[in-house]
Amino acid sequence: MKLRLIFFVFLAFMPISNGQVPNTSILQLIANPQKFDKKTVRFQGVVNIEFERNGIYLSKEHWENSVTSCGIWLDIDPKLAKSRKWANGKYFIIEGVFHAEDKGHMGLWMGSISNITLLQVHEVVTPQK
Numbered sequence: 094m095k096l097r098l099i100f101f102v103f104l105a106f107m108p109i110s111n112g113q114v115p116n117t118s119i120l121q122l123i124a125n126p127q128k129f130d131k132k133t134v135r136f137q138g139v140v141n142i143e144f145e146r147n148g149i150y151l152s153k154e155h156w157e158n159s160v161t162s163c164g165i166w167l168d169i170d171p172k173l174a175k176s177r178k179w180a181n182g183k184y185f186i187i188e189g190v191f192h193a194e195d196k197g198h199m200g201l202w203m204g205s206i207s208n209i210t211l212l213q214v215h216e217v218v219t220p221q222k
Contacts, residue, residue: 114188119151119165123203126193134206135188137215142169142177145198149187149206156182166197166205169212177212184215 114135122129122136138149139156150156151163167187169177188211195205 119149119163119203122165122191123163126191126204129191130193132191133188133208133210134191135186135211137184137186138164140167140177140180140183140185140187140212142167142180148197148202149185153182161197161201162203164202165191166195166202167209168195168197168205168207169209180214186213186215187211 117136147167148164155163189206189209192205197205
């Protein structure tokens with residue numbers, strides 16, 4: 094069990110992407126969903142991994158208040174999701190296929206991401222004074 098936990102923690106910090114996908118934003122996905130439909134996208138946001146609430150939000154404020162109109166559903170394998178609850182409330186970079194018509198659990202989200210190839214903590218660097 095301990096070895097499995099170490100593997101999943103290692104996997105969380107390991108980029109799997111080949112770097113060929115241009116960066117976009119949640120705002121662009123929400124504003125122009127058809128433009129990105131069924132395309133591989135890379136963007137960042139605040140992750141929540143929880144039963145029936147797997148998503149990535151525009152900001153911590155949206156995450157704290159469960160504002161799904163500013164979020165994208167994450168289609169994550171339940172076994173992988175189980176090991177990532179420590180990720181809640183942290184900024185992540187994600188890469189996967191965007192689906193404009195799939196609105197996630199109960200149709201509450203602004204789209205969904207499947208075939209996730211990158212889910213990596215985005216380290217925020219604060220400037221030194």
